Amino acid sequence: MKKNILVIPGDGIGQEVTIWGKKVLEKIGQKYGHEFSFDEAIMGHVAIEATGNPLPDETLEKAKSSDAILFGAIGHAKYDNDPSAKVRPEQGLLKIRKELGLYANLRPILLFDELLDASSLKPEVLKGTDILFFRELTGDVYFGEKNRSEDNNFASDLMNYNRYEVERIARKAYEAARTRSKKLCSVDKANVLETSRLWREVVQEIATEYPDVETEHMFIDNAAMQLVKNPKKFDVVLTANLFGDILTDEASQIAGSMGMLASASIGDGTGFFEPIHGSAHDIAGQNKANPLASILSVALMLDISFGLQAEAKEVTEAVAATLKAGWRTGDIANVNTPADKILGTQEMGAKVLE
Amino acid sequence: MKKNILVIPGDGIGQEVTIWGKKVLEKIGQKYGHEFSFDEAIMGHVAIEATGNPLPDETLEKAKSSDAILFGAIGHAKYDNDPSAKVRPEQGLLKIRKELGLYANLRPILLFDELLDASSLKPEVLKGTDILFFRELTGDVYFGEKNRSEDNNFASDLMNYNRYEVERIARKAYEAARTRSKKLCSVDKANVLETSRLWREVVQEIATEYPDVETEHMFIDNAAMQLVKNPKKFDVVLTANLFGDILTDEASQIAGSMGMLASASIGDGTGFFEPIHGSAHDIAGQNKANPLASILSVALMLDISFGLQAEAKEVTEAVAATLKAGWRTGDIANVNTPADKILGTQEMGAKVLE
Ligand SMILES: CC(C)[C@H](C(=O)O)[C@@H](O)C(=O)O
Ligand SMILES: CC(C)[C@H](C(=O)O)[C@@H](O)C(=O)O
Numbered sequence: 190m191k192k193n194i195l196v197i198p199g200d201g202i203g204q205e206v207t208i209w210g211k212k213v214l215e216k217i218g219q220k221y222g223h224e225f226s227f228d229e230a231i232m233g234h235v236a237i238e239a240t241g242n243p244l245p246d247e248t249l250e251k252a253k254s255s256d257a258i259l260f261g262a263i264g265h266a267k268y269d270n271d272p273s274a275k276v277r278p279e280q281g282l283l284k285i286r287k288e289l290g291l292y293a294n295l296r297p298i299l300l301f302d303e304l305l306d307a308s309s310l311k312p313e314v315l316k317g318t319d320i321l322f323f324r325e326l327t328g329d330v331y332f333g334e335k336n337r338s339e340d341n342n343f344a345s346d347l348m349n350y351n352r353y354e355v356e357r358i359a360r361k362a363y364e365a366a367r368t369r370s371k372k373l374c375s376v377d378k379a380n381v382l383e384t385s386r387l388w389r390e391v392v393q394e395i396a397t398e399y400p401d402v403e404t405e406h407m408f409i410d411n412a413a414m415q416l417v418k419n420p421k422k423f424d425v426v427l428t429a430n431l432f433g434d435i436l437t438d439e440a441s442q443i444a445g446s447m448g449m450l451a452s453a454s455i456g457d458g459t460g461f462f463e464p465i466h467g468s469a470h471d472i473a474g475q476n477k478a479n480p481l482a483s484i485l486s487v488a489l490m491l492d493i494s495f496g497l498q499a500e501a502k503e504v505t506e507a508v509a510a511t512l513k514a515g516w517r518t519g520d521i522a523n524v525n526t527p528a529d530k531i532l533g534t535q536e537m538g539a540k541v542l543e
Numbered sequence: 544m545k546k547n548i549l550v551i552p553g554d555g556i557g558q559e560v561t562i563w564g565k566k567v568l569e570k571i572g573q574k575y576g577h578e579f580s581f582d583e584a585i586m587g588h589v590a591i592e593a594t595g596n597p598l599p600d601e602t603l604e605k606a607k608s609s610d611a612i613l614f615g616a617i618g619h620a621k622y623d624n625d626p627s628a629k630v631r632p633e634q635g636l637l638k639i640r641k642e643l644g645l646y647a648n649l650r651p652i653l654l655f656d657e658l659l660d661a662s663s664l665k666p667e668v669l670k671g672t673d674i675l676f677f678r679e680l681t682g683d684v685y686f687g688e689k690n691r692s693e694d695n696n697f698a699s700d701l702m703n704y705n706r707y708e709v710e711r712i713a714r715k716a717y718e719a720a721r722t723r724s725k726k727l728c729s730v731d732k733a734n735v736l737e738t739s740r741l742w743r744e745v746v747q748e749i750a751t752e753y754p755d756v757e758t759e760h761m762f763i764d765n766a767a768m769q770l771v772k773n774p775k776k777f778d779v780v781l782t783a784n785l786f787g788d789i790l791t792d793e794a795s796q797i798a799g800s801m802g803m804l805a806s807a808s809i810g811d812g813t814g815f816f817e818p819i820h821g822s823a824h825d826i827a828g829q830n831k832a833n834p835l836a837s838i839l840s841v842a843l844m845l846d847i848s849f850g851l852q853a854e855a856k857e858v859t860e861a862v863a864a865t866l867k868a869g870w871r872t873g874d875i876a877n878v879n880t881p882a883d884k885i886l887g888t889q890e891m892g893a894k895v896l897e
Contacts, residue, residue: 264734269760272733272740272747279734309668309772330684330702335737342706344741348684349699378785379626380618380633383689386626387698393626406623410792411821417771417796418663431732435789438764442771467765 191224192495195255197248200234200278201468202478202534203261209538210259210462210483213507216542217491217500228255232285233263233278233468243281249288252459257494259486260463266470278468287327290456292354293361295493296322296437296465297451298420298444299485299505303512307445307521310417318420318443321369323362324433326454328354329384331430348384350429355391361455362427363399369424374405376412376428376436388429409436416440441465446520448479451486453493460494462486476533479518481508484541511540544577546849549609551602554588554632555822556832556888557615563892564613564837567861570896571845571854582609586639587617587632587822597635603642606813611848613840614817620824632822641681644810646708647715648678649847650791650819651805652774652798653839653859657866661799661875664771672774672797675723677716678787680808682708683738685784702738704783709745715809716781717753723778728759730766730782730790742783763790770794795819800874802833805840807847814848816840830887833872835862838895865894 194214198207211227218225230248237243252258263282268274285291298320305312333347359375366373375392377385389406396404407415409432415422416436420443428436441447447466454461464482472478485508492501512521515530522531532540548568552561565581572579584602591597606612617636622628639645652674659666687701713729720727729746731739743760750758761769763786769776770790774797782790795801801820808815818836826832839862846855866875869884876885886894 269734269762272743277734283735309664311663311665314663331735333699337737337741341741341744343703344737345687345701345703346736346738347699348702349697352696378788380623380631381637381685382700383691383698384700387691387695389626390695408623410788413767413789413793414795414801417793432789434732434764435767435786439767439771439793441768447768 190495190497192256193226193228195251195258196227196229197232197258197260198229199232199261199263199468200265201262201470201473202466203263203468205473205476205478205534206464206480206483207259207261209480209534209541210487212538212542213484213487213504214259217504221497221500232281234265234267236281237276237278241276243276243278244284249285252285252289255459257490258459258461259483259490260461261483262464262466262468264468283331285461286454287332289458289461290327291454291461292325292327292456293358293454294324294326294433295453295455295489296324298322298440299449300444301449301509301512304445304449304521306523306525308442310420310443315420315443320420320423320440321365321425322433322437322440323358323365323425323427324437325354325358325428325430329430348382348431350384350387352387352391355388356395359392359395359427362425363395363402366402366425367399371402372405372424373402374407374412374423374426376407376409376426376432378409379406380408384429392427412436413439437465446479447482448518448520449481449485451482451489453486453489455493460490462490476535477519478534479520480534480538481518481541484508484538507541511537516540544849544851546577546610547580547582549605549612550581550583551586551612551614552583553586553615553617553822554619555616555824555827556820557617557822559827559830559832559888560818560834560837561613561615563834563888563895564841566892566896567838567841567858568613571858575851575854586635588619588621590635591630591632595630597630597632598638603639606639606643609813611844612813612815613837613844614815615837616818616820616822618822637685639815640808641686643812643815644681645808645815646679646681646810647712647808648680648787649807649809649843650676650678652676652794653803654798655803655863655866658799658803658875660877660879662796664774664797669774669797674774674777674794675719675779676787676791676794677712677719677779677781678791679708679712679782679784683784702736704738704741706741706745709742710749713746713749713781716779717749717756720756720779721753725756726759726778727756728761728766728777728780730761730763730780730786732763733760734762738783746781766790767793791819800833801836802872802874803835803839805836805843807840807843809847814844816844830889831873832888833874834888834892835872835895838862838892861895865891870894
C-alpha cells in the first residue's frame with residue numbers, strides 16, 4: 190500500500206509527540222511493506238510567527254492532497270490572555286476542519302487495565318468502560334456568526350445547526366453503534382435550546398432507520414454528571430461540537446490522562462488524526478510530554494483511513510505491552526510507580542517502538 | 544424577625560422534598576422566635592396542567608412580594624421527548640429567573656466527610672474540596688433569540704452577553720472570594736467564542752479592583768477535566784450560564800450525589816433557593832428522594848436572604864449530625880451501608896428535624 194501522510198506538529202508539545210507518531214508509522218511501513226511517504230507543514234502559533242497566518246495556503250493545499258494527516262496540537266498562552274487578539278492559532282485548526290469537511294470527530298475512550306489506578310475515579314467505577322464519542326466538528330456555535338458591538342459592550346456568537354449536518358454525523362454514529370453494543374446516547378440541551386430541539390428531532394428520525402440500536406437522549410448537564418458517576422453506562426455518545434468538546438475532555442480523566450487519548454476527524458475526504466491534548470506550553474521542550482496519544486492517533490489512522498486493521502492492532506498492543514511492562518510518563522504515573530519506571534517523551538516513544 | 548416565604552414545590556420529587564425544607568424553616572422559626580409565614584404557588588408541568596402556563600401571573604406576583612422563595616424542581620419527560628412542544632415547564636423557571644433578576648446562581652460544593660465514600664471519585668482526591676460556583680443565570684444562549692426556519696431545516700440560538708451582565712456577577716464572585724481563600728477561577732471558551740472574549744476582558748478589568756484575589760482563566764473543556772482530576776484546586780469558580788449548568792452538575796458528583804446540593808439564586812430583589820437536582824419523575828411519589836438538598840437550600844436562605852448565620856449553621860449541622868449518625872437515603876448509601884440505615888424521604892427529613 191502506498192500512502193502519502195502529512196505531518197503537522199503544530200505548537201508546544203505537538204512538536205515532541207508527533208515525532209513518535211511518525212516513527213511508529215515508518216516502522217509499521219517497513220514491517221508490513223507499505224510505502225508511507227511523509228511531508229510536513231506548519232499551523233497555529235508557529236505558522237502565525239512565520240507567515241502571519243495560522244493556516245497558510247501551502248499547508249491547506251498539502252493537506253487536501255494527502256491521504257491522511259497526523260496533527261500534534263495548537264495554541265499559545267500569549268493569545269489566551271489577550272482577548273482582543275485578532276489572529277489566533279485556533280483559527281487554523283477550525284479552518285482546516287471546515288475546509289476538509291471533517292464533520293465527525295471520533296474519540297474512543299480506551300481504558301488500559303494498567304492505568305486503572307492513574308485516574309481520580311475509583312477503579313471499580315472505571316473497570317469495563319468503553320466509550321466512543323462522535324462529536325460534530327464543523328457546525329454549532331464554533332462557526333456561527335460572531336459579533337462585537339462598536340462600543341465593546343456586547344458580544345455574541347450564533348449557535349446553529351442545519352438538518353443535514355445532524356443527519357450525517359448521526360448516521361456515522363449509528364453505523365458505529367451497530368458494530369458495537371448497539372446502544373447510542375445523544376446528548377443535547379433540548380429543554381432550553383432550539384438548536385438542540387432540532388438536533389433531537391433529527392436523531393429521533395435517524396433512529397428509526399436503526400431499529401436494532403437502542404437510543405437514549407440525555408441533557409448535557411446530566412451527561413456531564415453521569416460520566417463521572419457511572420461511565421460504564423455509556424457506549425456510543427453522539428453530540429454537538431461544543432458539548433462534545435466539554436464531555437470528551439472530561440472523559441479523558443477516565444483514561445487516566447489526556448495524554449492517552451487519540452482522536453480521528455473524518456468527513457468525506459482526507460482524515461485528520463490527533464491527540465486530544467493541547468499544546469501544553471508549560472511542559473514543552475522538557476521531554477515530559479506523553480507520546481502515547483500521538484501513537485494511538487496513528488493506530489486510528491491505520492484503521493480508519495487506510496483500513497489496515499492488523500497494523501492498527503499491532504500499534505495498540507505495543508502501547509498496551511509498554512504499559513504492562515510498567516513504563517509510565519509522569520502524567521500517568523502515581524505514588525506507587527518506581528522512579529526508574531518514569532520515562533521522558535523520547536524514552537517512552539522508544540519503548541513502544543521496540 | 545418577620546418573613547414571608549413563598550414555597551413553590553414544582554414537579555416530581557420537588558413536591559416531596561420541599562415539605563421538609565418548609566418544616567425545617569418552621570422549626571427554626573419556633574426555636575429562634577422568628578415569624579415565618581408561608582404561602583404556596585405552582586410552576587412548571589403542574590402549572591401547565593392547571594392553567595396552560597408554566598409560570599402563572601399569580602405565582603409571579605406572589606414571588607415578587609415575598610421575602611424569599613423555596614423552590615423544588617421542574618420538568619417532565621413528556622416534553623423532553625417531544626422537541627416540538629411549544630409550552631414547556633422549563634420556561635417557567637427561566638422566566639422567573641429573568642423576572643426576578645436572579646442573575647447570580649451560587650452553588651456551594653459542600654463536602655461532608657461522612658460522604659467521601661459515596662462519590663465515584665477517590666476519597667483522597669476529594670478530601671478538602673470546597674468550591675463555590677457563581678453561575679450567571681439570566682443571560683447567555685439561554686435567553687438569546689431563538690430561530691427555526693419554516694422548512695424546519697435550520698435552528699439557532701443566540702449566545703450573547705452584555706458587559707454589565709458580566710460585571711455584576713464578577714463583582715459578586717470577587718466579593719465572595721475575598722471572604723474565602725482569595726482565589727477565583729473564571730471559566731470560558733475565549734479561544735473560540737466572542738462572547739467568552741468579552742467575558743474574559745471584563746473579568747480581567749474587574750480583577751484589577753480586587754488585587755488581593757488571585758485570578759485564573761480556564762477554558763471550559765479544561766475546567767471540566769480538572770474538576771474530575773483535582774477538584775481541590777478550585778475555590779471560587781465564576782462562569783456563564785451554559786458552562787455553569789454543565790460544570791455544577793458535574794461537580795455534584797464530588798458531593799456524592801445531586802441529592803446533597805443546594806443553590807441560591809440572587810439578584811437585586813427576592814432570593815430563590817432550590818436543590819440543584821431535577822424533578823426525577825422516575826422516583827417521584829416513592830418516598831425515595833433525598834430531602835437534604837432542600838433542607839440545605841433553607842440554610843442558604845437563612846444565611847443569604849435573612850442574614851441569620853447562627854440559624855443557617857444549625858441547619859447545616861443538623862444535616863451533618865444525621866449523616867454522622869449513619870443515616871442515608873438510597874442515593875448516598877453504598878455497599879457498606881447497613882440496610883436499616885437507609886431511609887426514605889420522610890424518615891430522613893424527620894431525622895434532621897430531631
Ligand atoms: C483548540 C480548540 C479550538 C479545540 C476545540 O475546542 O475544538 C480543542 O479544544 C479541541 O477539542 O480540539
Ligand atoms: C431545568 C433547566 C432549564 C435548568 C437549567 O439548565 O438552568 C436546570 O438544569 C438548572 O441547572 O437549574
